[in-house]
Amino acid sequence: MTRWWRPRSVRVRLTLWYAGTLAVVLGLYAGGVFAFVRHSLFGTLDRELREDFEVAEQLLERTGATGVRWRVDPAHDADEEGDSGRWVEVWSPAGQLLYQSPGADPGGLGPPRPLSTGGSRRVSPGPTGHSWVRVLSAPYAIDGLPVVLRVVRSEASVRSELSELLLVLGLGFPVALGLSALGGYGLARRALAPVGTMAERARTITADRLGERLPIEDPHDELGHLAAVFNETLARLERSFGELRRFTADASHELRTPLTAIRSVGEVGLRHRRDEQAYREIIGSMLEEADRLARLVDSLLLLCRADAGQVRLRAEPTDLGRLAREVVAQLEVLAEEKRQTVSTEVIGSVTAAVDGAVLRQAVINLLDNAIKYSPEAAPIRVVVRHRSEAPVIEVIDTGPGIAPEHREAIFERFYRVDPARSREGGGAGLGLSIARWAVEMHGGHAELESDEGKGSAFRIVLPPFREGG
Secondary structure (H helix, E strand, C coil), X not given: CCCCCCCCCHHHHHXXXXXXXXXXXXXXXXXXXXXXXXXXXXHHHHHHHHHHHXXXXXXXXXXXXXXXXXXXXXXXXXXXXXXXXXXXXXXCCCCCEEEECCCCCCCCCCCCCCCCCCCCCEEEEEECCCXXXXXXXXXXXXXXXXXXXXXXXXXXXXXHHHHXXXXXXXXXXXXXXXXXXXXXXXXXXXXXXXXXXXXXXXXXXXXXXXXCXXXXXXXXXXXXXXXXXXXXXXXXXXXXXXXXXXXXXXXXXXXXXHHHHHHHHHHHHHXXXXXXXXXXXXXXXXXXXXXXXXXXXXXXXXXXXXXXXXXXXXXXXXXXXXXXXXHHHHHHXXXXXXXXXXXXXXXXXXXXXXXXXXXXXXXXXHHHHHHHHCCCCCEEEEEEEEECCEEEEEEECCCCCCCHHHHCCCCCCCCCCCCCCCHHHHCXXXXXXXXXXXXXXXXXXXXXXXXXXXXXXXXXXXXXXXXXX
16 A cells, blocks of 8 residues: 555655755755864964964053053054954953953953963853854963953854855755756656656557567666566567467367267268177277377376476385386387387496386387387387486487487477378377476486487486485
8 A cells, every 4th residue: 555655656756765865965065064164264263362362462561560551553553443353351360450452342251260370271152242252361471460361352253154154055955955856856757768668568568469579778777677577578478378379279189180080980880880890890999089089188187287386296216227117018019019129228226216107107108209100120229327327218219210400399299290190100299298397307307319210319317316315
């Protein structure tokens, strides 16, 4: 749920964040400038105050027993009398005013406290009846007469400059912040403009238009990288949808073929009255097609479960040599129909952590494929061995081989090297796909080596087996 104080627009949020951050930075900068100028101005005032004290030390003289006067110096007298922003006072230790400059503030500061003949110079501000002043007082002796000498300067000029500085900063702060906010909004709008363009283009992309892509203005910035990632996702979706459409079309075609055969055989059998043997042959043909249909449905269901991640393996140490012999014994009948010989070669003890039922299906499909495509009376070899510590099962046939252009796609679903090959002889094109899935589920991979016209070698490579692993 969007909070009422949080704008929906990213541009506005970026502008507010930018303006807020800039306000803090400008506030700190203005405070630093003001503190620096204030320290500098009062530092200058303190130096001038010390200079006034040194001048007073040189120009004051004693008259009589307790009298003090300014030395006769017309230039200094004129300066002293004409500047009401600074003055000099001389006090006795008892608190009696002995001398005061003609330009002294009428309000007066009173006797200096504490009055003593010792101590150090002190700089301190103090209020008067008219303005704030800065005071420096210290014990001093004029021709042997102990006194407390005090020099004073008004802070009016310093405070006036600081007030002007505050006025400039106060007026400039909102103006600078407003201009920066407008500039920040413009920058945010310009920077996020590609997002709006991508959003408009994305709205037009549907399942029928997955070939379109989002525009990329600059592939090197963050938005360009985001658009590239979206385009890669769209490409994967396009491939997935294409595979789904092909799978649906191929599955429909494969399912329709045995159904059509069953219907045709049944219709032919019902056209004329036949003897028992003829009906048995018709029913046998229908059952054969029904069996083909059942195997196809089972394969499709297995692939669907695999895609949905519903197949769970129960891996345990398995003797691959024994598994290979069991598969050969199971399919030997098919090989005998074509007068083929299937031999099993087990080199050493080969063990792997696999789900025996799932891996057996992979080997069955590879061997069944070799029997189908190898010529009559051809030898077929099943070799179980190690290759660089990895367990390997090879099914080597002497069939027609596979051309290089078909080797990458041979494991795809419903793929046939020769589309014109009969389904009875070539199957549905799912065996190799299921075999690859079964091997990859165990963390291995399937390989193919083929010499066109001489045969093929399908190889299952599994992860190395570790005892107790």
